[in-house]
Amino acid sequence: MKTLEDHTILYDDECPMCSKYTQAFVNTGMLDNNGRHAFTEAYACNLPHVDWNRARNEIAVINKRDNTVQYGVDGLLDILAYNAAWLRPLFSLKPIQFLVRRLYFFISYNRKVIAPGKIVEGRNVCTPDLNYGYRWAYVLFAWLVTSTTLVYYSMLLTPLIPQTNFIREFLICGGQIVVQGVVILFVKKKQCVHYLGNMMTISLGGALLLTPMLFISLWVHSNIFFLMYFMAIVALMFLEHMRRVKLLELPFFISATWVLYRLLVLLIIL
Numbered sequence: 373m374k375t376l377e378d379h380t381i382l383y384d385d386e387c388p389m390c391s392k393y394t395q396a397f398v399n400t401g402m403l404d405n406n407g408r409h410a411f412t413e414a415y416a417c418n419l420p421h422v423d424w425n426r427a428r429n430e431i432a433v434i435n436k437r438d439n440t441v442q443y444g445v446d447g448l449l450d451i452l453a454y455n456a457a458w459l460r461p462l463f464s465l466k467p468i469q470f471l472v473r474r475l476y477f478f479i480s481y482n483r484k485v486i487a488p489g490k491i492v493e494g495r496n497v498c499t500p501d502l503n504y505g506y507r508w509a510y511v512l513f514a515w516l517v518t519s520t521t522l523v524y525y526s527m528l529l530t531p532l533i534p535q536t537n538f539i540r541e542f543l544i545c546g547g548q549i550v551v552q553g554v555v556i557l558f559v560k561k562k563q564c565v566h567y568l569g570n571m572m573t574i575s576l577g578g579a580l581l582l583t584p585m586l587f588i589s590l591w592v593h594s595n596i597f598f599l600m601y602f603m604a605i606v607a608l609m610f611l612e613h614m615r616r617v618k619l620l621e622l623p624f625f626i627s628a629t630w631v632l633y634r635l636l637v638l639l640i641i642l
Contacts, residue, residue, distance in 0.1 A: 384498035385410035386489030411498035481506040485569030514572035521579035528598040
């Protein structure tokens with residue numbers, strides 16, 4: 373692996389994802405040992421030539437040889453293409469470029485609800501702008517994936533639990549978005565869209581953890597086993613919900629209403 377020297381990437385040190393993948397650049401030798409720098413530390417040092425507002429939304433890569441700065445996809449391409457030259461002609465194709473940039477912003481603008489750190493917002497913290505378009509796109513994406521996964525997983529629980537369909541799961545999931553959204557509006561309005569993003573990450577995470585069982589069901593045929601696994605995932609989701617509610621500085625009863633909605637739906641279904 374060739375090392376791209378004299379380049380420093382400024383990563384969001386309150387974003388677990390950002391910390392891990394930038395550390396991977398160093399560990400694999402793509403960047404040297406001084407090839408990554410925490411945003412908050414760099415901001416305090418007031419490094420020149422960096423557009424700090426843009427760097428909050430698009431990770432900055434500084435070329436220390438000529439003090440130029442690349443942001444987002446362009447900066448990551450500088451690092452990746454140093455070892456994979458074929459990426460540059462690929463990324464020069466407009467359809468590929470369009471899709472990759474949309475995907476990058478989809479993740480970057482939602483990174484604080486996908487994998488929040490201990491500090492969600494604050495002065496001089498690398499918090500991206502709130503982009504409602506990408507936030508609601510993320511909510512819809514998680515909504516669709518969760519609804520679809522639950523339809524297939526319900527087949528493993530039949531006849532213990534009545535088999536569902538996509539429309540019903542889509543409406544149930546959507547109903548929780550509405551109910552929890554209304555609750556948050558009364559409690560702490562400014563946190564509503566942040567909370568809903570976090571809540572849908574929990575739902576998406578639960579759906580992803582259920583997915584392996586769809587393959588295991590080819591060899592295991594036990595409704596009880598799959599029900600117990602489902603309950604274990606729900607318990608993990610509840611613990612994660614409480615953790616994120618605490619990070620958002622919301623009252624505990626928000627987690628209680630989250631559970632209450634699901635229990636009421638379950639009683640209706642049964």
